[in-house]
Amino acid sequence: MHKKGPMYVIVVGAGKVGYHLAKTLIAEGHEVLLLEKDRKILESLQEDLGEVLAYGDGCEIRIMSEIGMGRANVVVAVTGDDEDNLVICQMAKRKFGVARTIARVNDPKNEELFKELGIDQTVSSTRIIFNLLEQQIEPGQVIPLAALKKGEIEVVEANVTPGASVAGLKIGQLDLPPHTLIISVIRDDHAMIPHSDTKLKEGDSVIAMIKAEREKELRAVFE
Amino acid sequence: MPRRDKVNLIKVVILGCGRVGSTIATTMFQEGHDVTIIDQNPDSFRRLGPDFAGTRILGNGIDEDTLRRAEVHKANAFVATTNGDNRNIMSVQMAKVRFHVPKVVARIYDPNRAYAYAELGIDTICTTCIGAGLMRDMILGNQFGAVADYLHGGLVRTTEEDDNA
Numbered sequence: 093m094h095k096k097g098p099m100y101v102i103v104v105g106a107g108k109v110g111y112h113l114a115k116t117l118i119a120e121g122h123e124v125l126l127l128e129k130d131r132k133i134l135e136s137l138q139e140d141l142g143e144v145l146a147y148g149d150g151c152e153i154r155i156m157s158e159i160g161m162g163r164a165n166v167v168v169a170v171t172g173d174d175e176d177n178l179v180i181c182q183m184a185k186r187k188f189g190v191a192r193t194i195a196r197v198n199d200p201k202n203e204e205l206f207k208e209l210g211i212d213q214t215v216s217s218t219r220i221i222f223n224l225l226e227q228q229i230e231p232g233q234v235i236p237l238a239a240l241k242k243g244e245i246e247v248v249e250a251n252v253t254p255g256a257s258v259a260g261l262k263i264g265q266l267d268l269p270p271h272t273l274i275i276s277v278i279r280d281d282h283a284m285i286p287h288s289d290t291k292l293k294e295g296d297s298v299i300a301m302i303k304a305e306r307e308k309e310l311r312a313v314f315e
Numbered sequence: 316m317p318r319r320d321k322v323n324l325i326k327v328v329i330l331g332c333g334r335v336g337s338t339i340a341t342t343m344f345q346e347g348h349d350v351t352i353i354d355q356n357p358d359s360f361r362r363l364g365p366d367f368a369g370t371r372i373l374g375n376g377i378d379e380d381t382l383r384r385a386e387v388h389k390a391n392a393f394v395a396t397t398n399g400d401n402r403n404i405m406s407v408q409m410a411k412v413r414f415h416v417p418k419v420v421a422r423i424y425d426p427n428r429a430y431a432y433a434e435l436g437i438d439t440i441c442t443t444c445i446g447a448g449l450m451r452d453m454i455l456g457n458q459f460g461a462v463a464d465y466l467h468g469g470l471v472r473t474t475e476e477d478d479n480a
Contacts, residue, residue, distance in 0.1 A: 151401060153427040175377055175401035178408075179428070187431055201379050208412050 098122050102164045104150035104180050105171035106133050109196060113168065114144060125159050150180045153187065161188040170196040178202075181211045234311040239304070246304045247275070250314045252296040258314060264288030269309035273301040324348050328390045328416075330376035330406050331397035335422060335442070337362035339394060344369045351385045376406045382414060392418040400425050404432055411437075433466070441466055 099122050103110050106128035114126040118141075126141060128134050129149045137145060148155035150169065161167065167184040169177035174197055181193035195211045197203050200219040207214065223236070238247040252259050258266060263274055263286050277286045278297040284290065292298070302310055324347050329336050332354035341363055344350045350369035353376050354360065360371050374381030376397060387393055393410035395403035400423045407419040420438045423429035429441035448465035452458070 151428060152425070153431065173401070175399065175405040178405050179401040182435075183428075183431060186435060199378065202377075205379075205409060205413060209408055 099165035100160070100163060101125075101166045101168060102127060102159060102161060102184075104128075104167065104169045105177075105196075106130075106137055106145070107170065107172060109170040110168075111137060111141070113170065114141060118144065125164075127155070127159060151176060151183060153183065156183060156188060161190060164188070164190050166190070166192045166194065168194045168196075172198065174198050174202050178206060178209065178211065181206075182209065185210055185212075234307060234314060236307070237299070244304055245301060246307060247299065247301050248307060248310065250298045250300060250310060252292050252294055252298065252314065254294045256294070256314060258292050259294045261292055262288060263290045263292070266292075267313060269302070269306040269313075271303040271306055272310060275299045275301055325391035326386075326389055327351070327392045327394065328353065328382075328385050328387050328410075330354075330393070330395040330403070331422075332356075332359035332362055332371075333396060333398065334362070336394075336396035339396065340369060341367050351390075353381060353385050377402055377409065379409065379413060382406070382409060387414040387416060390414075390416050392416065392420070394420045394422075396422045400428055404428070404437070407437060429466070439466075 101117050101122050102125045103114050103117070104127045106114075106126050110126060110128070114124050117124045124144045125146055126144050127146045127148060127150050129147070131147065134145055134147055146159050148158070150156070150171075161184055164184070167181060167190045169180040171177055177195040177197070181195045184190040185193050192212050194213045194215065195206055197206060197214045197216040198218070200216040200222070203214045203216055203219065235249045236246050237249055239245070240247070274286055276283045276299040277290055277292065278284070278299065279293065279295070300310065326349040327343055329340050329350065329352045332340070332352050336352060336354070337359070340350050340352045344367055351372060352360070352363070352369060353372045353374060355373065355375050357373055363371070370385070372381065372385045374384065376382070376395065387410050390410075393407060393416045395406045397403055403421040403423060407421040410416040411419050418438070420440060421432065423432065423439045423441050424443050426441050426444050429439040429444065433439045445462065445465045449459060452460070
């Protein structure tokens with residue numbers, strides 16, 4: 093699915109996340125190097141991933157030079173320790189000029205800190221699972237899909253449930269909160285780019301971009 | 316012997332109650348400073364001895380909640396002395412960025428990492444560099460240099476990058 097051609101991706105940490113990430117990237121045709129400082133883990137992966145494995149501490153400048161960090165398009169740090177992931181990404185970025193750094197964050201509280209410290213992207217499985225749980229228990233038919241600009245803007249999905257008051261209304265007739273942009277209406281697995289005359293039907297999913305603080309008002313519209 | 320040349324009393328938070336951390340804690344406490352020390356192992360606090368009456372905080376020094384309990388936001392200085400270079404690097408940046416501590420210092424064993432972060436504006440003390448440099452000068456009968464000479468000195472900068480510089 094890569095549109096910009098193959099990349100050179102350095103993955104640091106050959107635990108389960110690193111291993112599967114490396115396998116996936118290889119299958120997609122990218123050049124991958126998987127760095128691990130535990131010899132036992134390396135040996136266990138030798139047969140499977142031999143040629144892309146490298147032994148060493150991802151925070152050591154000597155190792156970083158040896159594995160060609162300077163020409164990596166992306167560095168992904170997915171060790172089990174947040175402090176290691178931080179230092180790997182910071183060194184990659186600032187000493188080697190790597191354009192894009194992604195850090196796994198084990199403690200979700202560190203996400204914001206890492207961004208403030210120059211890490212391009214963070215991934216917290218704790219946060220993702222928590223968000224999924226939260227969606228389950230939130231009332232209403234509006235599901236957050238993505239947060240942009242540090243959560244200021246959200247992309248949400250709103251479902252037109254049977255009997256919903258919006259069913260049968262045109263997009264232009266909806267009493268939408270300010271700063272709401274309807275991007276798409278999904279009907280029978282087909283995504284349409286709607287206009288103001290598009291009439292909503294039961295079972296539609298409406299994808300909208302919205303200021304985060306307006307989400308509650310949007311929910312009220314679709315209740 | 317407590318030093319008497321310091322008049323300004325400060326609030327300092329020390330992360331890591333090992334030999335270095337406990338020594339900083341006890342000497343600064345004797346000098347009259349407001350000292351808080353953090354460690355995740357309660358046994359470590361024994362190094363402080365019976366006379367230390369500063370604050371002991373049990374917890375993980377790269378957890379914001381622990382730093383808040385230690386009132387890092389009120390501190391004038393924060394120093395990280397755990398055995399983990401990266402742990403120290405992360406905690407001082409946390410103290411600086413999240414808690415706006417004006418003075419932060421990290422002890423870093425790896426000379427290259429210490430050098431890299433010093434360049435990025437983090438005050439680092441590389442005990443490896445200082446120890447090795449002092450010992451070399453002692454062996455050679457040289458006069459000791461200034462601390463900065465040892466921190467960024469010729470002895471330990473061994474990467475290709477530095478060689479090319």
